[in-house]
Amino acid sequence: MWYRLRIPLVICFVMGLLAFTQEFIPHPWAGAFRQEMTTWFRIMGGFGMFLGAYSLLHMHITRIRRKMLGWGYSVFVFIGASAMIVSGLTEEIIEAVRPYPQPDAFSLFQWLYDYVQVPCGATVFSLLAFFMASAAVRTFRARNAGAALLLVAAVIVMFGRVPMSEYLGGLFGAPGLFPKSADLLMEYPNMAAKRGILLGISLGMISQSLRILFGIERSYLGGGD
Amino acid sequence: MAAPRGNTKWQTLARYVAYLVVAVAVLVPYVLPLPLTFKPSDWAKKLYDRVEALPEGSAVLFSFDYDPAAMAELYPMSLGLLRHCFRRNLRPIVMTHWPNGVGLCKQLVEKTAEEAGKTSGQDYVFLGYKPGGSNLVLNMGESLQGAFDRDYYGKPTEGMPALAEVKKLKDIPLVVDIAAGGTVEMWIAYGRDRFGFDLGAGCTAVIAPDLYPFLQSKQLCGFLGGLRGAADYETMLDKPEDATKGMQAQSLVHVFLIVLIISANIGYVWTRVVRGPED
Amino acid sequence: MAAPEETVSPVRRAVELSVLLGLLVAFLIVSVVIEAPTTAKRIGIVLGAGLTLVMYSFLYRDNPLFKIAENLYVGVALGYGAILTWKLSLKPEIVAPLILDPPHWAAFWGELARRIVPIILGLLLLTRLSRKYAWLSRYAYTLMVGWGAGIGIPIVAHSYILQQLQAAVRPLNAAAASDAGFWASGLAMLGALVILIGTVTVLFYFFFSVEHKGVGGAVSKVGIWFLMVSFGASFGYTVMGRVSLLIGRVQFLIYEWLQVPQ
Numbered sequence: 102m103w104y105r106l107r108i109p110l111v112i113c114f115v116m117g118l119l120a121f122t123q124e125f126i127p128h129p130w131a132g133a134f135r136q137e138m139t140t141w142f143r144i145m146g147g148f149g150m151f152l153g154a155y156s157l158l159h160m161h162i163t164r165i166r167r168k169m170l171g172w173g174y175s176v177f178v179f180i181g182a183s184a185m186i187v188s189g190l191t192e193e194i195i196e197a198v199r200p201y202p203q204p205d206a207f208s209l210f211q212w213l214y215d216y217v218q219v220p221c222g223a224t225v226f227s228l229l230a231f232f233m234a235s236a237a238v239r240t241f242r243a244r245n246a247g248a249a250l251l252l253v254a255a256v257i258v259m260f261g262r263v264p265m266s267e268y269l270g271g272l273f274g275a276p277g278l279f280p281k282s283a284d285l286l287m288e289y290p291n292m293a294a295k296r297g298i299l300l301g302i303s304l305g306m307i308s309q310s311l312r313i314l315f316g317i318e319r320s321y322l323g324g325g326d
Numbered sequence: 327m328a329a330p331r332g333n334t335k336w337q338t339l340a341r342y343v344a345y346l347v348v349a350v351a352v353l354v355p356y357v358l359p360l361p362l363t364f365k366p367s368d369w370a371k372k373l374y375d376r377v378e379a380l381p382e383g384s385a386v387l388f389s390f391d392y393d394p395a396a397m398a399e400l401y402p403m404s405l406g407l408l409r410h411c412f413r414r415n416l417r418p419i420v421m422t423h424w425p426n427g428v429g430l431c432k433q434l435v436e437k438t439a440e441e442a443g444k445t446s447g448q449d450y451v452f453l454g455y456k457p458g459g460s461n462l463v464l465n466m467g468e469s470l471q472g473a474f475d476r477d478y479y480g481k482p483t484e485g486m487p488a489l490a491e492v493k494k495l496k497d498i499p500l501v502v503d504i505a506a507g508g509t510v511e512m513w514i515a516y517g518r519d520r521f522g523f524d525l526g527a528g529c530t531a532v533i534a535p536d537l538y539p540f541l542q543s544k545q546l547c548g549f550l551g552g553l554r555g556a557a558d559y560e561t562m563l564d565k566p567e568d569a570t571k572g573m574q575a576q577s578l579v580h581v582f583l584i585v586l587i588i589s590a591n592i593g594y595v596w597t598r599v600v601r602g603p604e605d
Numbered sequence: 606m607a608a609p610e611e612t613v614s615p616v617r618r619a620v621e622l623s624v625l626l627g628l629l630v631a632f633l634i635v636s637v638v639i640e641a642p643t644t645a646k647r648i649g650i651v652l653g654a655g656l657t658l659v660m661y662s663f664l665y666r667d668n669p670l671f672k673i674a675e676n677l678y679v680g681v682a683l684g685y686g687a688i689l690t691w692k693l694s695l696k697p698e699i700v701a702p703l704i705l706d707p708p709h710w711a712a713f714w715g716e717l718a719r720r721i722v723p724i725i726l727g728l729l730l731l732t733r734l735s736r737k738y739a740w741l742s743r744y745a746y747t748l749m750v751g752w753g754a755g756i757g758i759p760i761v762a763h764s765y766i767l768q769q770l771q772a773a774v775r776p777l778n779a780a781a782a783s784d785a786g787f788w789a790s791g792l793a794m795l796g797a798l799v800i801l802i803g804t805v806t807v808l809f810y811f812f813f814s815v816e817h818k819g820v821g822g823a824v825s826k827v828g829i830w831f832l833m834v835s836f837g838a839s840f841g842y843t844v845m846g847r848v849s850l851l852i853g854r855v856q857f858l859i860y861e862w863l864q865v866p867q
Contacts, residue, residue, distance in 0.1 A: 109746075113750060116748055118755060121758055124759045124760075139462070139464045141723040141726065142458060142752065143456060143698075146694070147690050147691075148727030149457070152731060174672045180677065181683070182687075183680075183684070185683075185688060186687060189687075193688075193691075214429040215433075215649060217653070220652075220656045220660075220857070221660060221677070221681075223397055224854055225675070227850035229850070230579075230850060230851040231851075235344035239344070241587055243591050251834070251837040251840070252591065254833070254836075255840045258841030259841040262552075264364035265360075265578070265581055267365065268363075280364075284368070286838060288538060288541075288542065289799045289800060290799065291535055292800065293799060293800045293803020295535060295539050296807075297807025297811070300766060302765075303761050307757075310758050311758070314755060345664055352848070396850075398850045398851075399849045399850070425693075426682055426686055426689075428689050428693070455693045478693070515764035516760060519768070531845040531846030532843050534846075544772070568853075572849065572852040576852060580845070
């Protein structure tokens, strides 16, 4: 049906064309248009947050309802989310009603953030230190020239970036040798490669943007017709 | 090609040995401190010098775009930067693009302000969080007070002394993005290259190599990479704390890992010489 | 992050349970002995330390305690993000000006007019959740995506392509025009050439529509070498980053939980 597909694609094209052309128009109207659009999208971004929250909660509700494997753990998602939402909203209401704010008052909302979210969030990714070390020791082998080059570069960077390298270099009268080697590696071959990758990605982004504007790329529309 | 069954127990043992090595290497320096010193990197020095060069009373915008997962690396450098600003009587304007980082930003700002005896709204402003990403940056570029009409504490930003003569991003001489994700590139493209302010960056070690092209193209004026960057800044501020202490453990772990990797490779090469190349 | 389920013998399970109980008792004794958890802060630190150690139990193997902590974290993070989005975005932008703290009647319509379109578009976004009305969300999405794509083209072209190409060539000009000594200029020229060659060869490597044979193959090969160096550097930095996160947690356990003097 034309109003389900054609009109949205036309909107996308027109919006993209306006966004592109306003970049090159120095008139204040172009600035005002940009300001208005970015304000709209900033407000819409707030609604988008709830989309993500609903999706996650829906996934866990489904696990509980269907008694899927490990469904009991999904209950804790709701416990955590409820505790935060209830405490947060309660504090909002108290703040609105209480005439004099008390900055040192105990906040359960902040407490849960500081002593549940922060430790868990910080720890989850720190587990990777062990996994990386274990994987590197067990599988990182110089099987060919490319892998050997990768290994040498990794060792130079890992060693050059820590103070131990300056200490050991100092024993040989050249404290700056290893850090400088790491710097040169980062600022020349690494930088050149990253620039090549960045250029490739940027060209890809432009071509993908054009595909979206011309309606060739439609995956963002979601399923259906 | 599946490993022979008999190797599974050895593989498990090797895994736990690697875990133990890492754990011991991290813990040893807290029992036996190592006498290690280091020179700050050139890029860290450039960022420090840029902040030093700002006239007293200048506004500096900090975008602390990280959450608790990256706080070990980025919290110390954020602390260092805010302390430096307060020491120099600059006016930090603090915000974040990450909702889960607001609590950390609040802690940072309140802790450093209390240390320096600074007042919110007068000497600094904590704007909090707004969604929008690049759209928010474009918004701020046209009107800061339009994008954030109130600060985190609900005070109107219009007429706020901490935002005196700061109406848009162009009025801010230096913006520093402390990032755990792709916000540095966003600030470069949608902020720095459009509105002409100087942009410095601090980031996790994972994304640090990706920012070198922007350093060489001078789109970034200075850069702190990972815990080492935070330790460099603490050294320059002459206030060694968590990051500097952490470098001792970092050194030991890196050396242990390098020795293990090289030994494993020597063993591998020896095996290939003795047994011949693998299929 | 779940590891595959292992079959564990009853004897091993009994041993694990005893060790777990022993560790729990030791944890509680240590926490109480160091400082009695009588304040909210101390209770929180003990809870944080407990959650940290529970998370690390995953190194031994996946277990119910880890799964509980993981799911609790997901819920808490979700709730926190939702409240912050409400408090710092939706409430001050929409609810406060129109409902909680509306201006004078005459100004109210002006405030509503300014916000009605993004409010409707935001609500249209939410229709994505309905199977029947999901097509309505396309109106909002196409507006956002079209804007992002359109404004992104000139910005990406300027910041990520033109500026970067300029920076790839500028050092060559500077080195050629430099009046420093022979060795200094020579080294600068060499560095500039390395940067230019690396950039071009890596970019060429990613042109898969051209067959990498002959001269093209040689260029591609050089690109691969540069890529290997950069991947090695990325690996080194990634190890550094992950170890730093571990150090952060260890410092929390040592200085805040065990209160070892700094």
